[in-house]
Amino acid sequence: MAGARDTLIGYLGWHGRGNLGDDAIYDAVHGQIPAARFVDIPRFPIEVIASYATGLDRNLRRSTLVVGGGTVVGRRPWRKWTSRGMALNRNSGNYAIGVGVEDPGFVGRKSGSDKGELRHWLPILSEFSVVSVRGPRSAELLSDIGLSVEVSGDPALLLPRPRVTAEDGLIGVNVGFGDDLWGHDPARVVEEVSKAVSRLSADGYRFVGILMNRDDRRWTERALAGVPAEIVHPADANAAASEFARCSVVIASRLHAGILAALSETPTITLEYQPKCRDFALSIDDERSLIRTDNVSSATVVDRVGETLADSSAIRAKTRGIVGRLRERLAADYAMLARELDLASA
Incomplete structure (x- = not known):
């Protein structure tokens, strides 16, 4: 079995930049594979330069790429960063669990989803060991380019359920x-x-x-x-x-x-x-x-x-059941990743 800190996850996300949504995804993913050491895939030029100076690029050659970050698929900058992560680990293991797919029907100022961007993702995602998505629209968009995937839900659903009583009004x-x-x-x-x-x-x-x-x-x-x-x-x-x-x-x-x-x-x-x-x-x-x-x-x-x-009682009951099932699917995907990393009992 790999030592508790010998297994490297090259994580691609947007955590630590002041947005709690991205932090939620990172915390949830890390919580599913606590025995691994997480290192961030360099994205910007200054980070790439630093990775050479510190030896991070050499360490990432023995890492497994895990794509977090929320709505990443179908966005041009994320395609570049994902390809960099795959090149660094020499395509030795790549996972995208519960990712979101940018809908080309909406083109935001910084989305990078125009000019048929999504079709460029098919050869990339075809090299992944596991791809599952946040919701049914994401699955539909990937189906349109020829990739069949399961809906697992957003990874943040794996965070602990709060033990707090709701206040009326x-x-x-x-x-x-x-x-x-x-x-x-x-x-x-x-x-x-x-x-x-x-x-x-x-x-x-x-x-x-x-x-x-x-x-x-x-x-x-x-x-x-x-x-x-x-x-x-x-x-x-x-x-x-x-x-x-x-x-x-x-x-x-x-x-x-x-x-x-x-x-x-x-x-x-x-x-x-x-x-x-x-x-x-x-x-x-x-x-x-x-x-x-x-x-x-x-x-x-x-x-x-x-x-x-x-209708609050009915909404709560339905949400509890569906979220529970999505948590089980997400946990199963991450358990498979842990087994493949030989960390299932770490």
């Missing part, structure tokens, strides 16, 4: 948009959410703003302007999951706000700012949660909150 709010959104007008979305919050506050609901990224603060503050509300920036993904767990319902745009809320079966109104939000919602059979950002209105948000709370 407490609504969690998370507003943030990344590089772009449907409708291209974040200010209008925030204005509509703010109007909804004011109406719900008048009905006696309380609010907590939950940041997944420091850039969310300006939008979340504007959404909660005029109502008494604490705004928290959790220290890590587990703390964020606990914040969502204490809410009776969550209004959220960030993808992993919804994913971490699903860990505690907290009903969510998803402001679908990019297709990846729909991809995850469909993976847990929760299309009713979606309001696209180019079609959001305060009235729709208020109505959806009322409908969701009225």
